[in-house]
Amino acid sequence: MSDWRSRLPQVRGRYSFDASMADQTWFRVGGTADVLYKPADLDDLVHFLKNRPASVPLYVVGAGSNLLVRDGGVRGIVIRLGRGFSTIERDGLFVTVGAAALDRTVAMSCGQWGLSGLEFLVGVPGTIGGAVKMNAGCYGSETKDRLVWADILDFEGTLHRLTPDQLAMTYRHTNLRPDQIVVAAQFRCDEGDSAQILSRLDQLLAEREASQPVKGRTGGSTFRNPDGQSAWKLIDDAGCRGLMMGQAQVSEKHTNFLLNTDRCLAADLESLGELVRRKVKETSGHDLHWEIVRIGEKD
Ligand SMILES: Cc1cc2nc3c(=O)[nH]c(=O)nc-3n(C[C@H](O)[C@H](O)[C@H](O)COP(=O)(O)OP(=O)(O)OC[C@H]3O[C@@H](n4cnc5c(N)ncnc54)[C@H](O)[C@@H]3O)c2cc1C
The missing domain is CATH 3.90.78.10 (UDP-N-acetylenolpyruvoylglucosamine reductase, C-terminal domain)
Structure with a gap:
């Protein structure tokens, strides 16, 4: 085992060694990562970042739906957020979501609450972290249109709350660097009719299946x-x-x-x-x- 792998900090999350990245991506291709780390929650991730072996490269992945991992694999540590980052909470017209929540689940939850505005997310098969990073969008809507703020953790373990303007969100692009991890985001919705929104979601999914x-x-x-x-x-x-x-x-x-x-x-x-x-x-x-x-x- 590489020297640095025996010096990883003790965490409550999980390390997997020589982890198949094909299992982490929609393409189902790619070599192994030296280490795949799934943090238990935000505190665990911050503790890891503050105590990790310095100079080992880190990468963040979401659902792997816009990701091609090459056959030689990834030298370093791949971080994938999981259950500890998947809450979806509503406060009036505002919805606050963990970065590992799936876009589709967020769209469905909003539909059930009678909140409109995030319907477009139903057909994007990634996570909210990936949607913020890529400014995911379709049907004329983009993540930036509804984003109020995103909580971003840097690789030193410091949290920053940034607005869409600060993220400089444009077509499928933000100014987020590879060493910045989206951990949560808040969106602003409009009031709507739950039955109508849910039926629109079904329609969008059917259209997608027909065309992609x-x-x-x-x-x-x-x-x-x-x-x-x-x-x-x-x-x-x-x-x-x-x-x-x-x-x-x-x-x-x-x-x-x-x-x-x-x-x-x-x-x-x-x-x-x-x-x-x-x-x-x-x-x-x-x-x-x-x-x-x-x-x-x-x-
Ligand atoms: C069938 C299909 C349909 C799709 N349709 C659309 C569409 O209509 N519109 C659209 O915009 N996209 C679409 N996509 C692409 C993809 O779903 C989006 O880009 C999505 O936002 C990627 O999210 P992810 O969690 O899968 O990210 P990944 O693919 O895992 O990663 C993509 C990038 O985001 C970064 N990233 C992921 N999570 C985080 C995080 N928490 N913090 C910081 N960076 C992070 C990664 O480092 C990487 O740079 C589609 C993909 C598929 C397979």
């Missing part, structure tokens, strides 16, 4: 939409629909989604993505930029 490979091993939108353009259309026009590399495929259903069709390597997915970028550049002149976050080492 939501049951596949995918990472969501692969590339950001260039200004005024749709990435899926540029990819389609470049003749990439259904294109394969190894076991990786450009989805037939939605061309901005890559799929692990079987026992695919992360390298297949990444190389296929790069091939798509080259083809789009050749046919349309547009540069596509990865929305999917890639971490870890190549094999």
Whole structure:
């Protein structure tokens, strides 16, 4: 065992050594992390950050729904927030949520409370931490539209409460650095009719299933939409629909989604993505930029 792994602080959460990152991501690919740490709660995470071996790299992941972990795995410690960060509480029109709560669960809870505004989250399969970091959005709404504040922990264990303006939230982007962990967030909703909101949620889920490979091993939108353009259309026009590399495929259903069709390597997915970028550049002149976050080492 590496020297630093025997010097990890004692925590109430759980360490897993040589943990499969394929098990932590929607793509189901990727090597192992030296250590996967699941903190029990905020105090446990702060204690870990203040006492961890210095100079060992740290990474934060959520539900792994926008994440490609490379085949060589992650050298260092991967932090994944769990049950201790999944509360969803209502106070009037305000909803305060732990960063590990699933977006869909938050949308459903709001629907049951008759609170509207967060319906768009129902089809985003990540956590609230990932939604804040990526400024997740769809159907013309974005996380920033409803966010009041987010509590951010830095790697020294200090908590900061930041507003959407301070987070500089723009299309699928914030100024959060990789060494900042979202631990909670508060949203502002409007009063609505519970039955109507719940029926709208069902409708959004059905629309999604019809238009995206939501049951596949995918990472969501692969590339950001260039200004005024749709990435899926540029990819389609470049003749990439259904294109394969190894076991990786450009989805037939939605061309901005890559799929692990079987026992695919992360390298297949990444190389296929790069091939798509080259083809789009050749046919349309547009540069596509990865929305999917890639971490870890190549094999
Ligand atoms: C089928 C499918 C459909 C999707 N549809 C949409 C959509 O409509 N709109 C949309 O915006 N996205 C969509 N996505 C992408 C994805 O769900 C979102 O980007 C989501 O917000 C990612 O959250 P996550 O918890 O899975 O984060 P991960 O994928 O685990 O991580 C993504 C990034 O967020 C960071 N991160 C995660 N948690 C934290 C935290 N607590 N603190 C700090 N940083 C953190 C990670 O370090 C990484 O940089 C889709 C994905 C899939 C698979």
